[in-house]
Amino acid sequence: xxxxxxxxxxxxMRPMTRLGAGDLCCLDRSCLRRSLRRSLxxxxxxxxxxxxxxxxxxxxxxIFERALVLxxxxxxxxxxGVLENSNIILKxxxxxxxxxxxxxxxMSKKLKVKGLFxxxxxxxxxxxxxxxxxxxxxxxxSAWDGFDRYDSRQILRALSSGVTRIHxxxxxxxxxxxxxxxxxLGSREGGGYGILQNEDVALCIDLDAGSxxxxxxxxxxxxxxxxxxxxxREAVDDYNSDLEEYIEALEEAAKKKAEEKGEEKDEEKDEEKDxxxxxxxxxxxxxxxxxKDxxxxDExxxxxxxxxxxxxxxxxxxxxxxHELPVMITARRSADLQNAIDLIEEFQLSAIVRGADEAHxxxxxxxxxxxxxxLLEVPRSSLxxxxxxxxxxxxxxxxxxxxxxxxxxxGGESTSLWRSIQxxxxxxxxxxxxxxxxxxxxxxxxxxxxxxxxxxxxxxEGNPAEDPLARPNRVIINGTVVWQRPSxxxxxxx
Amino acid sequence: MxxxxxxxxxxxxxMIGSCWPGAKVVALxxxxxxxxxxxxxxxxxxxxxxxxVIQSDGTIAAVIPADQADPALTTVRAxxxxxxxxxxxxxxxxxxxxxxxxxxxxVLFDFELDAAAAFDPTLAELDQAATHGVxxxxxxxAPAGILNGSSATFLCLSGAEAYPMAAGRPVYAxxxxxxxxxxxxxxxxxxxxxxxxxxxxGVAKNKDPGILFCPDSIDxxxxxxxxxxxLPVLVHQGDARSPVERLAGRNALMVVGPFLEDxxxxxxxxxxxxxxxxxxxxxxxxxxxxxxxxxxxxxxxxVAAGLDGDAARRALFINPARVVGGDSIGIIExxxxxxxxxxxxxxxxxxxxVLHVWRGGQRLLxxxxxxxxxxxxxx
Numbered sequence: 001x002x003x004x005x006x007x008x009x010x011x012x013m014r015p016m017t018r019l020g021a022g023d024l025c026c027l028d029r030s031c032l033r034r035s036l037r038r039s040l041x042x043x044x045x046x047x048x049x050x051x052x053x054x055x056x057x058x059x060x061x062x063i064f065e066r067a068l069v070l071x072x073x074x075x076x077x078x079x080x081g082v083l084e085n086s087n088i089i090l091k092x093x094x095x096x097x098x099x100x101x102x103x104x105x106x107m108s109k110k111l112k113v114k115g116l117f118x119x120x121x122x123x124x125x126x127x128x129x130x131x132x133x134x135x136x137x138x139x140x141x142s143a144w145d146g147f148d149r150y151d152s153r154q155i156l157r158a159l160s161s162g163v164t165r166i167h168x169x170x171x172x173x174x175x176x177x178x179x180x181x182x183x184x185l186g187s188r189e190g191g192g193y194g195i196l197q198n199e200d201v202a203l204c205i206d207l208d209a210g211s212x213x214x215x216x217x218x219x220x221x222x223x224x225x226x227x228x229x230x231x232x233r234e235a236v237d238d239y240n241s242d243l244e245e246y247i248e249a250l251e252e253a254a255k256k257k258a259e260e261k262g263e264e265k266d267e268e269k270d271e272e273k274d275x276x277x278x279x280x281x282x283x284x285x286x287x288x289x290x291x292k293d294x295x296x297x298d299e300x301x302x303x304x305x306x307x308x309x310x311x312x313x314x315x316x317x318x319x320x321x322x323h324e325l326p327v328m329i330t331a332r333r334s335a336d337l338q339n340a341i342d343l344i345e346e347f348q349l350s351a352i353v354r355g356a357d358e359a360h361x362x363x364x365x366x367x368x369x370x371x372x373x374x375l376l377e378v379p380r381s382s383l384x385x386x387x388x389x390x391x392x393x394x395x396x397x398x399x400x401x402x403x404x405x406x407x408x409x410x411g412g413e414s415t416s417l418w419r420s421i422q423x424x425x426x427x428x429x430x431x432x433x434x435x436x437x438x439x440x441x442x443x444x445x446x447x448x449x450x451x452x453x454x455x456x457x458x459x460x461e462g463n464p465a466e467d468p469l470a471r472p473n474r475v476i477i478n479g480t481v482v483w484q485r486p487s488x489x490x491x492x493x494x
Numbered sequence: 495m496x497x498x499x500x501x502x503x504x505x506x507x508x509m510i511g512s513c514w515p516g517a518k519v520v521a522l523x524x525x526x527x528x529x530x531x532x533x534x535x536x537x538x539x540x541x542x543x544x545x546x547v548i549q550s551d552g553t554i555a556a557v558i559p560a561d562q563a564d565p566a567l568t569t570v571r572a573x574x575x576x577x578x579x580x581x582x583x584x585x586x587x588x589x590x591x592x593x594x595x596x597x598x599x600x601v602l603f604d605f606e607l608d609a610a611a612a613f614d615p616t617l618a619e620l621d622q623a624a625t626h627g628v629x630x631x632x633x634x635x636a637p638a639g640i641l642n643g644s645s646a647t648f649l650c651l652s653g654a655e656a657y658p659m660a661a662g663r664p665v666y667a668x669x670x671x672x673x674x675x676x677x678x679x680x681x682x683x684x685x686x687x688x689x690x691x692x693x694x695x696g697v698a699k700n701k702d703p704g705i706l707f708c709p710d711s712i713d714x715x716x717x718x719x720x721x722x723x724x725l726p727v728l729v730h731q732g733d734a735r736s737p738v739e740r741l742a743g744r745n746a747l748m749v750v751g752p753f754l755e756d757x758x759x760x761x762x763x764x765x766x767x768x769x770x771x772x773x774x775x776x777x778x779x780x781x782x783x784x785x786x787x788x789x790x791x792x793x794x795x796x797v798a799a800g801l802d803g804d805a806a807r808r809a810l811f812i813n814p815a816r817v818v819g820g821d822s823i824g825i826i827e828x829x830x831x832x833x834x835x836x837x838x839x840x841x842x843x844x845x846x847x848v849l850h851v852w853r854g855g856q857r858l859l860x861x862x863x864x865x866x867x868x869x870x871x872x873x
Contacts, residue, residue: 153759412756413756419791420844468839468846471800485800
């Protein structure tokens, strides 16, 4: 404290001097260099800060985010075999490098996952995750609206089975129940899980709900809705053509009016010599006359056509009729499948038939349809005869024979997807459950096998391509470990 | 089973086979060897390259390494990768009961009620279950009293005669279902005091601790709080994650499930925690209402949730026999019944299919194509 006081006193005692223009010559080059050397770090830092402030956020994250390295994992390959002791390097949430020769960048975060098997995440093409109590009943409803992003218990269960993306199928009392949404189960910035990827994957029609009589009524209702959408389109087309005619008629009327006005103006020029007062009166009279004339034109002129009422639900149905939106029809029993086939044929729909347990009874009809694929779910049939639809154990082989494309979905909370795929893989020749699982949703941005650019990684205990008891250990989405198998005896989640 | 009876049974089985298009029974004439095959050992592990010798009386003569098997004997060559297991066991379902439901409860301590009275061996569902590898059905009365008579275990074989596989065990209940307004006990406290008295007198005399239904968490907790001399087999299907840790070191046997897809994860978690305490598990059935592959499904769900594979196989094959006190069933060892199922792969694999079934050494062939269509009946 004393020293500080002393210094401040000395500074205070120093006489105040100012450098004049003549004094500048006293500053030699060495002085300049010294001062520059002192201020250079400050200048550079401020320059870098300015540049940084100008870079957009995501790019900044990619440049400055530390890479995440999964060291010593085994990567099953599509053609069979395993890439052993590989490193997977993730940056900005995506895989930027993978393989045994990939070196971890400096300052990277390393996960101790040696010996685990890494695959891409599974996609459940038919999920009702968190939609237990949500019911919808028209085409405007979106499954995404009903998704409970904070239901971490259910979502973590789905993640624990290796599912990272789902197609959320809306549930309802039957008929047109809403639109299927595609989402990733990654964690959200604001809390919860679920990142919407596509809100309009398909329009969902359920022909399976209720008693046989209710199912027939449902079919008729759906048919009626599609027909009324077609009628609406015709009405709109008629309106558009009527509107064009109306505009033409209006133009003609306007021309006529302009001609009449021209004649009246000539008469006005002759009367210009009258007094201002008279002019005003006359003008007022003319105005009144004009008003009367225009009123007359309106009465006698073209009538504007009435626009059909807007119907957003019908607009979505029209998208389906125009093949802009595929239709997912739930039908399991043969009778419902026949109804689905009739709908597809009548309205020429691009359809995915969900369920299709008794498809073996209608193979020829299904094969004759264009743009139709089946989305199978593993049936939970009991030994009792009235337990539900029955599936032929050789259905897959029969579908392959007929050239009907198919995929597998859980049809529930997604936890059963991997087991469903395992169960069905036994019916598919020369196919491991893993290749069957990863073939689903392969057309998506990060579907298919693990590759550069993938955002979702599942680490398994055991090789899922060969070991039927292999189970997920961790799930990484967008560079974040969203689920990890709890260790120890007090597991918190299943 | 004497030779005269066997003749009748074979004739009967032949008739069933000819009437029922899905399956037929091949009579066992000589000693048969199944080789080379992987076998589920009593500890639940899978031992590869073994040979199982079935003798003409329908029992297992030997389990030996495949290279030691006599090539002169009739040999069934198992498909590569296939696994031979004991028969699956449907515990406390309704398989073989049809519409009959045995309900106890008019008498609080019912010593005479025998679940075997509700068994109908003529039901075709027994053979249907057998084609899925389910070879035993144990039934018990709905637990509405403290003692609900005894359980009954039968071979899944449709016919005129029922084949009991184990002596009945007393079936107890410490559950809400015991409480009735028309008789004692009407409250849980009264039920517990009755239980305390019973443990003090009855069980000690009876010696067999039997099977105890304690379905809910509170039932389970109160069961463990009683001073048992020997813990009964606990049948629990709820969320007892917290009290289950009190099973540690008590050599308990616990019946859990059935676990269904999208079912209660807490029940699965309870089973896994119980297994970690050293408790042996057995999966409860639910046929014919539950899916035909429900037992293996329960095991697959438990394994996915963290249960050890060997423990799951024990819970599928060996422990159910322990639950009902079956001496010669549920195990592949010399002297045991040759009730065997050949799966295409590890039975815990959801892709595993039933390739062959032997009931008492007799082989039940399955048609490879269209069998389920015919069995299930397409409406």
